[in-house]
Amino acid sequence: MHDPISTAKQQVRKLVLAAFDEAKLEGALPDFPMPDFAVDLPAETSHGDFAVNAALVSAKPFSMSPRDIAQALFERIKLADSLFSKAEIAGPGFLNFFTDSRFCSDVVLQILREKDGYGRTDTLHGEKIMVEFVSANPTGPMHLGNARGGALGDCLASVLETAGARVTREFYVNDAGNQIEKFACSLEARYLQLYKDDIPFPEDGYQGEDITRRAEEFAEINGDSYLSAAPQARRDALVAYALPANIEQLRHDLETYRIHYDVWFRESSLYESGLVNKVLGILKDKGATYENDGAIWYKATDYGAEKDEVLVRSNGIPTYFAADIAYHYDKFAVRGFERVINVWGADHHGHVSRLKGAMNAIGLDGSKLDVVLMQLVRLVRDGEPVRMSKRTGKAITLTDLLEEIPIDAARFFFNLREPKSHFEFDLDLAVKESSDNPVYYVQYAHARICSILKNLDAQGYETDNFDGCDLSLLCEPDELALIKHLAKLPFEITAAACEYDPARITRYTVELAGMFHRFYTSCRVKDCEADLCLARTALCRATKQVVANCLALLKINAPESM
């Protein structure tokens, strides 16, 4: 529950502000408030562990040169009893702070103590958050966009949990509305085609083989008994069979992908509970609707939109938009989520402001809804783009993908980049079980550590009890770099949670693996002096713990051997 980086940053800030107050009292600096300044982690190790730009940002208001301000502050900074052993003025006026060896020792001890709890913070204070993701249409199998959305949403939820939120993972089942109608007509055509020639397939129907397969399954159970049934009854029966089967398939495929939902929320339940009508009533009472051409419209233009939207079609059936407003009413007003995050494909971006506006219109706070827009995936094989339209039926499905590449690789790759990046998924690379593939690089680090510990253990070395271990012996550059990176995990979790970017953790893990491999190459654990050996064993164990914690969060296996 403790973040070493944030703690150190706060201490730096306090030290600088105390020095500033003293300098003001002594007349060395003018009696102005200190402007906001940053405490950064420099990329360059020679710039110390924490860099402060206070002197640069205050140069103008103080009408002084940055170096002079830095000097005045530097002379009054008291490092006694702090986490730092040294401060210095550098470059145009930065104040750089160097951590004491105690900082690194404490980090290793903290990890060994907190074990799989290391990385957790209370940043979000138990906030009740829903993450709704994938929510693929139950009219067919999932595609690669769902694969990305799944890995992203699931890991985002994990990151929020690790940052202290109470998170619900939810799948919105679109089991009502137009696409179900289309689904029914497609199934009906396939069913009839089993028995008759010259049955036309609907022009806008779902052409996937899965539809044909469901129709065949239905025929195996019911035979031709529905040939003579009334069309509506026939379609209802087909949907009553195929829809639950499809939903079960979605659930199964997602479980295979290691995604487990807390709630499967059905769109149809919004009609059954009357919530859609209730929300339409609220909008009407607020005067936010009007009638035109037999349809009920929502005055979106009153709430910042460019044009109005249909809520109820002239045929009396509410639109998806109406149901979505009701759905979000349910999320906030009925179930009391403090924050809701929806992971959507970027092709839905136009819907974001409309929905938020409508939430405001019915008295909710649209700013509590955050939508993570994810750019769609472009699949590439042999350097050629692969089309993935559901309607062509030639789509690569999530299931196809997972048969072709390991789940570890899929989850890793789909979480390697920011949601908003235009993603090019190289199938050939993901399939490769070689060092080109970064997931193996990370897993190998874990396996390597396990192997070291196993060897030490077999030879009678202590690998689990580090009482009295002198961790200050860890002072090689590669050791310090590794420990300082270990220290960043809680900070990275917080950043990933705040920025809705779980890919930060994947990248952090790759960097961590690299630092371990470097440490491994330059520092031998075995065959060195006993105290140093014990300290390095402790560092190995701590590193193993952090790699394992990250991979657990991403739901990627951490192998003991490879």
Added chain:
RNA sequence: GUCUUUGUAGCUCAGUUGGAUAGAGCGUCCGCCUCCUAAGCGGAAGGCCAGCGGUUCGAAUCCGCUCAAGGACACCA
């Protein structure tokens, strides 16, 4: 046309919210196993941060315009 995302090494991408000499992986070239896993490590080459202006101590990052690519603009979801 309007809105939106993106443009950084040959390729795929980072860049800690405006900081110091712009980084990593892959690919290319050159090295490193008598030794805890070489699925590893080190080094070299590779850049007008799409372009032009602006804001200030300081810009890949912020604000305009231009160019290029993806996406959205339904009584679909």
